[in-house]
Amino acid sequence: MGEQASSIAGQIDILFWFMTLASAVITGGIALALLFFSIRYRRRSENEVPVQTEGALKLELTWTFIPLILSAFIFLWAALLFVRMSRPEPNAMEIYVTGRQWMWKAQQPSGQWENNELHVPVGQPVQLNMTSIDVIHDFYIPAFRQKQDVLPGRYTTLAFTATKAGTYNLFCAEYCGTQHSRMVGSVTAMEPRDYQAWLQGENNAESPAARGLRHFESYGCDTCHRQDNGGVGPTLVGLYGQQEQLADGRTVTVDDSYIRESILNPQKQVVQGYGPPSRMPTYAGRVNETELIDLIAYIRSLGGQQQEQGGGGDDSLPGAGAEETPGTGPNSSTDGPKP
Amino acid sequence: MATISQPAGQPLRSPRSPEIRETYLNASSGLRSWLFTVDHKRIAWLYLMAISFMFLIGSAAATVMRLELLTPQGDMIQAGTYNKLFTMHGVVMIFLFLVPSIPAVLGNFFIPMMIGARDVAFPRLNLLSWYVYMFGAAFILYALVTGGVDTGWTFYTPLSTTNYTQNVVPTALGILIVGFSSILTGLNFIVTIHKMRAPGLTWFKMQLFLWSLYATSLIQVLATPVLAITLLLVAIERTLRVGIYDPALGGDPLLFQHMFWFYSHPAVYIMILPGMGVVSELISTFTRKNIFGYKFVAISSVAIAVYGFLVWGHHLFVAGQSVYAGMVFSVLSFFVAIPSSIKVFNWTATLWRGSVSLQTPMLYALGFIGLFVVGGLTGLFLAALALDVHLSDTYFVVAHFHYVMVGGMLLAYLGGLHYWWPKMTGRMYPEFLGKISAVVVFVGFNLTFFPQFVAGALGMNRRYYAYDSEFQIYNVLSTAGSTILGLGFMLPLLYLTWSLKFGKLASDNPWGSEGLEWKSATPPPTENFDEQLVVVRGPHHYTAKEQVVG
Ligand SMILES: [Cu+2]
Numbered sequence: 001m002g003e004q005a006s007s008i009a010g011q012i013d014i015l016f017w018f019m020t021l022a023s024a025v026i027t028g029g030i031a032l033a034l035l036f037f038s039i040r041y042r043r044r045s046e047n048e049v050p051v052q053t054e055g056a057l058k059l060e061l062t063w064t065f066i067p068l069i070l071s072a073f074i075f076l077w078a079a080l081l082f083v084r085m086s087r088p089e090p091n092a093m094e095i096y097v098t099g100r101q102w103m104w105k106a107q108q109p110s111g112q113w114e115n116n117e118l119h120v121p122v123g124q125p126v127q128l129n130m131t132s133i134d135v136i137h138d139f140y141i142p143a144f145r146q147k148q149d150v151l152p153g154r155y156t157t158l159a160f161t162a163t164k165a166g167t168y169n170l171f172c173a174e175y176c177g178t179q180h181s182r183m184v185g186s187v188t189a190m191e192p193r194d195y196q197a198w199l200q201g202e203n204n205a206e207s208p209a210a211r212g213l214r215h216f217e218s219y220g221c222d223t224c225h226r227q228d229n230g231g232v233g234p235t236l237v238g239l240y241g242q243q244e245q246l247a248d249g250r251t252v253t254v255d256d257s258y259i260r261e262s263i264l265n266p267q268k269q270v271v272q273g274y275g276p277p278s279r280m281p282t283y284a285g286r287v288n289e290t291e292l293i294d295l296i297a298y299i300r301s302l303g304g305q306q307q308e309q310g311g312g313g314d315d316s317l318p319g320a321g322a323e324e325t326p327g328t329g330p331n332s333s334t335d336g337p338k339p
Numbered sequence: 340m341a342t343i344s345q346p347a348g349q350p351l352r353s354p355r356s357p358e359i360r361e362t363y364l365n366a367s368s369g370l371r372s373w374l375f376t377v378d379h380k381r382i383a384w385l386y387l388m389a390i391s392f393m394f395l396i397g398s399a400a401a402t403v404m405r406l407e408l409l410t411p412q413g414d415m416i417q418a419g420t421y422n423k424l425f426t427m428h429g430v431v432m433i434f435l436f437l438v439p440s441i442p443a444v445l446g447n448f449f450i451p452m453m454i455g456a457r458d459v460a461f462p463r464l465n466l467l468s469w470y471v472y473m474f475g476a477a478f479i480l481y482a483l484v485t486g487g488v489d490t491g492w493t494f495y496t497p498l499s500t501t502n503y504t505q506n507v508v509p510t511a512l513g514i515l516i517v518g519f520s521s522i523l524t525g526l527n528f529i530v531t532i533h534k535m536r537a538p539g540l541t542w543f544k545m546q547l548f549l550w551s552l553y554a555t556s557l558i559q560v561l562a563t564p565v566l567a568i569t570l571l572l573v574a575i576e577r578t579l580r581v582g583i584y585d586p587a588l589g590g591d592p593l594l595f596q597h598m599f600w601f602y603s604h605p606a607v608y609i610m611i612l613p614g615m616g617v618v619s620e621l622i623s624t625f626t627r628k629n630i631f632g633y634k635f636v637a638i639s640s641v642a643i644a645v646y647g648f649l650v651w652g653h654h655l656f657v658a659g660q661s662v663y664a665g666m667v668f669s670v671l672s673f674f675v676a677i678p679s680s681i682k683v684f685n686w687t688a689t690l691w692r693g694s695v696s697l698q699t700p701m702l703y704a705l706g707f708i709g710l711f712v713v714g715g716l717t718g719l720f721l722a723a724l725a726l727d728v729h730l731s732d733t734y735f736v737v738a739h740f741h742y743v744m745v746g747g748m749l750l751a752y753l754g755g756l757h758y759w760w761p762k763m764t765g766r767m768y769p770e771f772l773g774k775i776s777a778v779v780v781f782v783g784f785n786l787t788f789f790p791q792f793v794a795g796a797l798g799m800n801r802r803y804y805a806y807d808s809e810f811q812i813y814n815v816l817s818t819a820g821s822t823i824l825g826l827g828f829m830l831p832l833l834y835l836t837w838s839l840k841f842g843k844l845a846s847d848n849p850w851g852s853e854g855l856e857w858k859s860a861t862p863p864p865t866e867n868f869d870e871q872l873v874v875v876r877g878p879h880h881y882t883a884k885e886q887v888v889g
């Protein structure tokens with residue numbers, strides 16, 4: 001196991017070395033037994049016939065139950081660790097990642113896009129929300145002991161907290177075609193102060209929510225989704241994180257995936273009182289993945305449950321706590337929700 | 340095993356020239372007599388020829404890959420070529436070599452003989468299976484020579500349904516057709532074992548090779564249709580653009596992975612259970628004891644076959660499957676290891692107070708146990724959720740399954756081939772060279788694949804044609820090891836061929852085995868046994884009296 005640079009890396013490695021040790025003992029034991037028996041009981045004469053042994057129930061039970069207990073123990077250990085590392089921290093800084101043949105794009109909460117690179121502050125829990133534009137990829141940072149497949153048509157998440165400043169390998173771990181082995185990059189973990197400085201230096205970007213607003217207008221979403229709920233569609237203000245009542249009787253939580261579905265596939269989950277059929281046209285094939293991410297950022301910025309802590313109207317992605325969020329720069333005046 | 344009533348006056352067999360007596364080899368001659376034979380023993384030879392050829396193709400691909408990987412930057416061949424090579428290596432080795440290897444060659448030859456039957460239940464279907472296999476193989480080879488495929492043997496969607504190479508469809512169809520051959524063979528074996536056993540041969544008197552091939556056949560019959568459906572849907576999505584797996588068409592990419600592994604995990608057992616069966620035979624013969632805890636070992640084969648259907652999700656821990664599904668599949672995967680560990684412990688215990696003879700087949704069997712243990716235990720690393728996150732899709736996985744497939748199945752196949760060679764050909768292989776080959780293969784194998792565990796744990800990804808230079812040392816070791824391994828495989832190829840003509844003549848039972856198949860003449864006559872066998876004792880029962888016959 002290589003360098004450890006995330007909060008879970010050490011725990012994974014302990015499990016790894018424990019299993020390696022246990023395996024070495026078992027393999028060594030069997031190898032020694034085989035070797036010893038082969039010599040001790042070697043055939044001494046051509047017509048030798050050994051005493052026939054039938055087997056022994058007690059022995060069979062012993063070597064059924066000892067491995068069983070050992071397995072159960074390791075399973076639990078690994079499963080609990082897995083649950084812990086899959087669950088994102090509530091105050092995680094969210095970064096959007098898209099994979100495509102054969103490069104990575106990552107978007108900082110403040111809007112900068114990076115290609116095949118990702119900068120994160122040390123000590124800050126990070127959650128990556130990832131999707132793919134074409135085939136399946138996999139975001140893998142060996143030093144963080146974390147990986148997750150990146151699928152087209154849905155979001156998957158990856159959570160980590162970097163613990164050591166440095167630049168680490170980023171690999172695509174799911175075979176994705178010709179240049180799969182070139183779909184590599186780096187993740188740079190920086191001390192929070194350096195990270196801020198880096199952001200300032202890079203900061204010429206419009207925030208995602210601001211870009212989302214532009215798309216919202218240019219795609220004509222605003223004609224139906226008005227702030228005052230007076231349009232053909234429901235208002236999106238305060239929507240994010242709510243329980244939505246659907247026409248078919250189900251209730252769903254409004255999250256990224258739900259919004260994505262609502263835009264690409266409106267007939268699938270129709271809001272109660274608005275159909276079916278939904279009068280919203282499908283945007284599948286018109287809105288691309290980066291625009292989708294911006295639109296989601298915009299809708300999130302319109303408020304909702306998770307938004308409260310960040311303060312209403314703040315365009316930064318929810319969850320990115322105030323200290324970690326860099327100033328929104330010169331564009332901040334255009335960022336807020338549509339007046 | 341298995342005493343047989345021998346009517347008085349039956350001549351005692353002794354070494355003799357095969358030319359004197361009529362055997363299955365000289366009963367008829369000419370190419371037609373082989374290509375249209377319905378004798379299970381000759382069909383076994385047809386398979387042996389075919390799969391040896393496939394093994395050479397698969398190895399050639401591996402050789403070029405290992406050479407490319409000597410240096411971190413991709414410099415010898417192009418990325419696309421490399422991807423086609425590993426796809427070809429996987430497809431050929433798995434579907435055209437490993438799956439048919441022990442069942443279709445050794446199983447075909449020895450299942451009828453071990454149950455005292457004249458042939459399999461459906462001899463003509465047996466021949467048809469071979470033709471179906473060849474037909475499917477032709478599709479796959481056609482795809483390979485006309486440009487190849489670069490999806491990997493796993494054909495993950497949507498890569499495989501959108502990617503530019505046009506040969507995905509013929510390859511998928513080829514695998515589908517080969518799958519039918521596998522289903523027919525499995526069906527044939529199941530019926531044969533149920534219906535054709537000699538009088539007195541009850542289930543718990545059967546040799547363990549039969550148990551393991553019975554379990555294998557169950558998987559072949561039940562799982563292979565799912566693979567057929569999965570690949571057919573890939574072909575349909577590709578050609579007709581019907582949305583099944585591709586989200587752009589409204590499909591679900593994970594559906595493919597679930598369906599694919601629903602076959603391919605059980606298929607892992609198609610590729611190891613027969614090896615376990617062979618090793619059980621080898622250990623019995625070369626310790627002169629029935630396997631310790633025989634019933635547990637027998638039942639564990641069937642347990643593995645049934646249970647193997649419930650663990651496919653361990654290939655999807657980081658694929659986007661829910662955390663809870665992951666936990667269920669993880670715990671089930673840990674428990675599927677139990678029947679395998681029972682086998683290992685019992686094999687080891689069989690040596691205890693046995694009469695251990697370290698002939699070539701036994702060396703292969705011991706090698707099998709060692710490598711299989713490593714392969715199995717590293718499988719648990721991958722079943723452990725948190726650890727799999729780091730290790731999946733790295734060289735750790737590559738090393739793990741090569742320990743099981745090559746270290747396990749291939750070593751068992753070679754061990755079995757040496758063991759039964761005298762019965763199949765009437766000639767002995769050169770024992771000294773045999774021992775050398777077993778040692779060379781074992782050393783070469785470990786040198787090839789052990790460094791891959793290390794590289795994988797350090798984070799080297801599989802299917803990478805160029806890699807980070809920190810991993811070079813492990814790749815150099817691995818390539819060096821594969822050279823030795825290659826030599827180890829060449830050796831048997833050469834001396835076994837040589838022995839066909841120049842080998843020492845074999846007696847009916849050169850190992851003094853109590854396996855029922857050794858009760859026939861060497862080489863066996865077309866009808867296997869001169870008279871109907873009646874089985875009165877359990878398998879591999881050695882007594883001093885019996886030794887006289889051996
Ligand atoms: Cu990739």
Ligand SMILES: [Cu+2]
Binds near residue numbers: 607
């Ligand atoms: Cu599996």
